[in-house]
Amino acid sequence: MDLNAWLKSNTFHHTAFRDLRELVEAKERAGLTISLCIPTLNEEKTIGKEVVIFRSELMQRYPLIDEIAIIDSGSTDKTLEIAANFGADTYLASDILPDLEQKRGKGENLWKAIYQLKGDIIVYIDADIKNIHPRFVYGLVGPLIQRPEIQYVKAFYDRPLAFSQGIRPSGGGRVTEILIRPLFSLFFPELTAIIQPLSGEYAVRREVLERIPFPIGYGVETSHLIDVYTLYDMNAFAQTDLDQRVHRNQPTRSLGKMAFGILQTFLSRAEKLGVIGELPDTSTILRQFQVQDQTFETVEYSIVEEERPPMETIEAYQQLRRQHESR
Numbered sequence: 001m002d003l004n005a006w007l008k009s010n011t012f013h014h015t016a017f018r019d020l021r022e023l024v025e026a027k028e029r030a031g032l033t034i035s036l037c038i039p040t041l042n043e044e045k046t047i048g049k050e051v052v053i054f055r056s057e058l059m060q061r062y063p064l065i066d067e068i069a070i071i072d073s074g075s076t077d078k079t080l081e082i083a084a085n086f087g088a089d090t091y092l093a094s095d096i097l098p099d100l101e102q103k104r105g106k107g108e109n110l111w112k113a114i115y116q117l118k119g120d121i122i123v124y125i126d127a128d129i130k131n132i133h134p135r136f137v138y139g140l141v142g143p144l145i146q147r148p149e150i151q152y153v154k155a156f157y158d159r160p161l162a163f164s165q166g167i168r169p170s171g172g173g174r175v176t177e178i179l180i181r182p183l184f185s186l187f188f189p190e191l192t193a194i195i196q197p198l199s200g201e202y203a204v205r206r207e208v209l210e211r212i213p214f215p216i217g218y219g220v221e222t223s224h225l226i227d228v229y230t231l232y233d234m235n236a237f238a239q240t241d242l243d244q245r246v247h248r249n250q251p252t253r254s255l256g257k258m259a260f261g262i263l264q265t266f267l268s269r270a271e272k273l274g275v276i277g278e279l280p281d282t283s284t285i286l287r288q289f290q291v292q293d294q295t296f297e298t299v300e301y302s303i304v305e306e307e308r309p310p311m312e313t314i315e316a317y318q319q320l321r322r323q324h325e326s327r
Helices: 003-010 020-030 047-061 079-085 106-116 135-146 174-187 189-193 220-231 252-272 315-326
Strands: 011-013 034-040 067-072 089-092 121-124 152-158 202-205 237-244 285-292 295-302
Touching (some): 003 237, 020 135, 047 067, 047 079, 047 135, 067 079, 106 315, 135 202, 135 237, 202 220, 220 252
Parallel strands (some): 011 237, 067 089
Antiparallel strands (some): 152 202, 285 295
């Protein structure tokens, strides 16, 4: 594939979809419904503003989205209370499909949203965005509404860190540039056209989400790209420039844990697809170090990237869809 041609045809700027009246009309002509999912864990500082902006601008003023739902991992602050007070539907992930073994993680919340939400398109938005704006939704659903062949739309943006004046490379965060982009360059070179593969904002057609497994932890975005690419091809993807995203930056040690989980997911996918040979048994313990009283101490983390199977294989979901289709 000519990746430069793909970039020209499948890369958008959010301003292409800012005529919300026109976008709503196109959505209604296509007979689509859209659900917004915000996965949360202790996000009381930012969740209220997100719900207020999306509900007022994209439900009340322009009926672009049909439901806003918080899928929560068990917050101990006022995240759920604030979100409910401002008009969002709120759910504990543990209460969705309760007969299944309980697991915790962002990917778990995203997976359970497929069961809980009703939309033909599901938009996932992180809960910690300080400069939230309606473009974070309409910029992602626009390509899906206007281009039926597109299945999965990723966000990209500037992610401000301290930097000197002058030309600055555009790309993903630290884990993307140090880990994911080199791995994709080696084994899935076409996926390097995705500018920010680990962005937490994306919109996807339900029939795609139903077909793919979900790591419950850090590897969910990486697995999505590989699995959708394998099932379809690059023409299923699009990406939208949302200009800038301001959020809290994680310390390097936390990024190490993220990279460890992502790498497990990547190697598992590469092995199953025959991209690499059979892997030996690998450790799930990440070791890091800290210094106390001039003594180096080992800190160990057990990180296992468990996965949920494709939602379409879950009997309760099959029953739910049959009920929906019979109405």
